[in-house]
Every structure is written in C-alpha cells, then in structure tokens.
Amino acid sequence: MIRILLILLIILLLCAGCIAPPSATEPASTAQTTPTSMLPSTYTDPPETTEVTVPPTTEAPPDPLEVMVSEMTLEEKVGQLFLARCPEANATEDIQTYHLGGYILFGRDFDGQTPESLRAILSEYQNASAIPLLIAVDEEGGTVCRVSNHKAFRDSRFSSPRNYYNKGGMEAAIAAESEKSGLLSSLGINVNMAPVCDITTDPNAFMYKRSLGQSPDITGNFIAETVHTMEEAKVGNVLKHFPGYGNNVDTHVGIAIDNRSLEELESYDLIPFQKGIDAGCDAILVSHTFVNTMDESLPASLSPAVHHYIRQNMGFDGVIVSDWESVRSGWRAAKAGLDLRMPYNSEHLSQLQEGYERGFITDSDLNA
Numbered sequence: 001m002i003r004i005l006l007i008l009l010i011i012l013l014l015c016a017g018c019i020a021p022p023s024a025t026e027p028a029s030t031a032q033t034t035p036t037s038m039l040p041s042t043y044t045d046p047p048e049t050t051e052v053t054v055p056p057t058t059e060a061p062p063d064p065l066e067v068m069v070s071e072m073t074l075e076e077k078v079g080q081l082f083l084a085r086c087p088e089a090n091a092t093e094d095i096q097t098y099h100l101g102g103y104i105l106f107g108r109d110f111d112g113q114t115p116e117s118l119r120a121i122l123s124e125y126q127n128a129s130a131i132p133l134l135i136a137v138d139e140e141g142g143t144v145c146r147v148s149n150h151k152a153f154r155d156s157r158f159s160s161p162r163n164y165y166n167k168g169g170m171e172a173a174i175a176a177e178s179e180k181s182g183l184l185s186s187l188g189i190n191v192n193m194a195p196v197c198d199i200t201t202d203p204n205a206f207m208y209k210r211s212l213g214q215s216p217d218i219t220g221n222f223i224a225e226t227v228h229t230m231e232e233a234k235v236g237n238v239l240k241h242f243p244g245y246g247n248n249v250d251t252h253v254g255i256a257i258d259n260r261s262l263e264e265l266e267s268y269d270l271i272p273f274q275k276g277i278d279a280g281c282d283a284i285l286v287s288h289t290f291v292n293t294m295d296e297s298l299p300a301s302l303s304p305a306v307h308h309y310i311r312q313n314m315g316f317d318g319v320i321v322s323d324w325e326s327v328r329s330g331w332r333a334a335k336a337g338l339d340l341r342m343p344y345n346s347e348h349l350s351q352l353q354e355g356y357e358r359g360f361i362t363d364s365d366l367n368a
Helices: 002-011 064-070 074-080 091-098 115-128 161-187 216-232 262-266 270-278 304-313 331-336 346-357 363-367
Strands: 083-085 102-105 134-137 139-141 236-242 283-286 319-322
Touching (some): 002 319, 074 346, 091 115, 161 216, 216 236, 236 270, 270 283
C-alpha cells in the first residue's frame, strides 16, 4: 500500500523537495586576543571550564503516508490494491464504491474518443477519487498498441522497439519511447505497462515480436534508458514479464514451466531487470510462469520465494504487480507479496476482505 502511494506521489510530483541543511562550516572567530607580551609576569591562566550544551529533544514528524494508511478503512485499503480494467459502464461510480487504486485502459476505451474527450473522461475519474488514481495502459509498440492504434491519437501506430532498434539503433528506439511517453502524459495517462525486458530468440515464440531482440546487456541498456526517458515525461514504468518469458508459451492461454537454472537466469534473462532496477524503475510485473529453480509449487506471481528474490537479491523496493488475471488467487496474492493486481470485481475484493477477517493476511500485508 505505502509503496503504491509513494510511486503515485513520485509520478504526480507531489513529493516536497528536500531543504539542504545549513552549512556545517562555522564562521571564523572575531574575538580579540591579548598578545602574550602584554600579560603581567605573575599572570596565570584561569582554570578551563567545559560548557555542556544539551540540544532540545525533538520528535521526528510522522510519515504522512503512514498516517494516511492508518486512517483508511479495510475497504479502502483493499480497493487500493487493484489496478482494474476500466468498465464500460459506471466507471466513475465504481471508483467511489470500491476505492480503486486505478484503471488500466484497453483499446475499447479509446474507440470514438479524441484527445480532448479522453482527457475530460480521465479528469472526471481523478476528481471522483479521494486518492490520485493510477491511469495505466499497454503501449509497448508493435503488436501491443492500445492508444496509437487509433488515428485520432496518432497517424500511425508505434512500431515495436525491435523494429526501431534494427532501423536506427538505440537512438531511434529511445526517441520512440520519448514520443510515446509524451503522448500518454498529454492525455492524463500516468503509467505505461512497459518496457518489455524479455529476451526471446525463437521467432515462433509469442514474445518474439515484443522483445528488443538483442543481447542481455544491450536490452538492459535500452531498459535503463527507457526508465529515465519515462521519468522525464512523468510517466510511471513497469518492467515486464519477470523473470523473463524466454521462449516459453503465453501464460494467458497455457501453463509455462521454466526449468532453467538460477545461474542461467542470472547470466541472461535477469540482466535487463537488474539494469532497470539500478536505473530506479517504479514497478515490476511478475508473470504466471512456474520458475522451478525458485519455486516448483507456485507460479512466480504467487510465490513468496520469487518475491523475496526480487526484494533481497535484486534490491528492488518498488511496486510488484501481477500479470493479468492472477487475482483469481484471492488473498494468496497479498500474502505472497504482490502490491498491485489485475483485474477486479466485487468477488475479488470480498476475497481479500475475507482473508483479512479470517487472519490469512495481516495489516502488514495490506499496508506494505
């Protein structure tokens, strides 16, 4: 919860700037001294005294985010954990009823809209929420373009990072990310579910066209530069799909099992994620792949072991978000360490509330 709110504050520039402490350098003393030749021969130095100054005791001000969370109801805390698919009807009412953390927009949400009309709709959503909303979209480029697939928003859809890189190298790929982020920001969209960190070598694999198609180091450099580019545009970034699909099948339509060793993952697929973390990424999306070297019994999205690895081994302290549909797991997602999940309905919300009331999840699970 606090991680989500903190990312929101960063994205929306609500964090107050730090005031530099006063200089520790003291001015030179202006006290006059008496030359030793002027002292009488019988003069003796007075005894030295030590004056002890006790600084006043002050208490650190309370953390405003912790105060905010402490004042939330259970229903408000649960609602903030959902990045919901924007419904076709009653979207504004649902924000108020369920206290949602945000909406993710799909192609249908741009049908028949113009930049002006969409900005008005998203502004209405924001005004309906007591806490600023995450407004997210998948605008990777190539086969996944929710916004630029509509001519009202761009003359042609963004090409894939792979194509931009092949035609113009890193400069062209990053230029596209800059234009993309500027477009989203101008519409009131503050999160792009990108960039894609996966490294796929099989042309027949479903992730092939969505990946950069370069070595781990080059892909990692692209990820790091994209993170910085999106931050400059005030658009949140989400690295996906941890720990990297490789050439595995799509978990949206089947079960993916990754039998590679930890050494293989760390020397290959995890490099782009680590470079993105080091660059200060906002969030990481975890796939539903079974990563046997980390956990043979649970998919990565629900595995405490996988989340522990992300936090402890990779040093990530931002938001961990599930891939689509893992909320079917109910309270187990929160217990595993997920901060944000997709999609939602009233049943998913009640599952989390019931898990809390029955003691399966605690305040620390909800508040983290």
